[in-house]
Amino acid sequence: MxxxxxxxxxxxxxxxxxxxxxxxxxxxxxxxxxxxxxxxxxxxxxxxxxxxxxxxxxxxxxxxxxxxxxxxxxxxxxxxxxxxxxxxxxxxxxxxxxxxxxxxxxxxFVHAIREIGVRRVAVGATYPQDVADLFAGFLRAGGVEVTGVHGAGVATAAETGAWGEPEVLSLARAADHPDAQAVLLPGTALHTVAHIPVLEKELGKPVLTAxxxxxxxxxxxxxxxxxxxxxxxxxxxxxxxxx
Missing domain, CATH: 3.40.50.12500 (Rossmann fold)
Structure with missing residues (x-):
């Protein structure tokens, strides 16, 4: 065990x-x-x-x-x-x-990006844009190229936790970029585990969630x-x- x-x-x-x-x-x-x-x-x-x-x-x-x-x-x-x-x-x-x-x-996130062998990622975060940009800066410090950052502007973890599959899919679509080899959805307050298969099928690329x-x-x-x-x-x- x-x-x-x-x-x-x-x-x-x-x-x-x-x-x-x-x-x-x-x-x-x-x-x-x-x-x-x-x-x-x-x-x-x-x-x-x-x-x-x-x-x-x-x-x-x-x-x-x-x-x-x-x-x-x-x-x-x-x-x-x-x-x-x-x-x-x-x-x-x-x-x-x-x-x-x-x-x-x-x-x-940095280690997982390396694991799947990609270099360019797009970020879709529920955070306000300034917080989402900080995450992108962190990824860049880890040697990751960020093609774009989308912040949804959600103010609290409680509100994020209430999101369901439609909102998660919408966030991923808004974040995706043609040059991105994977899409990242940070935020452990966001329910994503049940949606990963449909996210990857919808976007046609790996999706990494918190x-x-x-x-x-x-x-x-x-x-x-x-x-x-x-x-x-x-x-x-x-x-x-x-x-």
């Missing part, structure tokens, strides 16, 4: 995680601990507080007791809002506190590879060999 640990801020789309667990198979357990969200606002000043060390540390003990082998901070904006260096320090501090390999959703890449990142840290076609191209492709 491989146990994966996740720190998830507040409540929005956390039911994506048991859904993913079902799709992965019986020998993988997904353990999720909720952290204090504080103010629910997709503003940069607020987002920098969501992933404060004391908030993340509060949930780590429970994951250790559950036997987690790796932990991922399951919040995209609560990572990239600190910039590349700040997000790295956040993850290093989390690893020290947890005593296990650690990462965050922001870095999960909760999907978050669990994939935990599997990577635990040195596990799982074939799960319902979770999209990321979970079906052979690993890319970097030359």
């Amino acid at each position: 491989t146990a994966l640990g996740f720190l998830y801020p507040g409540h929005a789309a956390e039911d994506d995680y048991p859904r993913i667990e079902q799709l992965l198979g019986s020998d993988i357990r997904v353990d999720l601990v909720h952290t204090d969200l504080g103010e629910d606002a997709q503003r940069v000043d607020v987002l920098r507080q969501i992933g404060a060390p004391e908030r993340l540390a509060a949930g780590v003990q429970e994951l250790r007791h559950a036997g987690a082998e790796a932990v991922v901070w399951a919040c995209t904006s609560g990572g990239f809002a600190h910039g590349w260096e700040g997000a790295q320090e956040q993850v290093r501090a989390l690893a020290r506190t947890a005593g296990m390999p650690a990462s965050s959703t922001s870095f999960a 909760n999907q890449v978050t669990v994939w990142e935990a599997l990577r840290l635990a040195d596990r590879r799982v074939n799960a076609p319902e979770l999209g191209a990321l979970f079906t492709r052979e690993p890319i060999v970097q030359v």
Whole structure:
């Protein structure tokens, strides 16, 4: 049994995680601990507080007791809002506190992009445009070419969590660009796991979503590879060999 640990801020789309667990198979357990969200606002000043060390540390003990082998901070904006260096320090501090390999959703996107072997991506975010642009800047710092950024202007995680398939499809279509080799939908407050097959069929290219890449990142840290076609191209492709 491989146990994966996740720190998830507040409540929005956390039911994506048991859904993913079902799709992965019986020998993988997904353990999720909720952290204090504080103010629910997709503003940069607020987002920098969501992933404060004391908030993340509060949930780590429970994951250790559950036997987690790796932990991922399951919040995209609560990572990239600190910039590349700040997000790295956040993850290093989390690893020290947890005593296990650690990462965050922001870095999960960069690693997943490399995994599927693409270089040019389009971003469709529920965030306000200034926050969405920060995510694009983070990706560029990771060596990714961003062909375009679409921010939907949603103000809160709660509102994002209420979106269904029509809104998710609309966001992906609005973000897609002819030059993009994949489309990214950041935001762990957005329900996407049930929609990945239709998203990839509609766009004709890989679609990477926050909760999907978050669990994939935990599997990577635990040195596990799982074939799960319902979770999209990321979970079906052979690993890319970097030359």
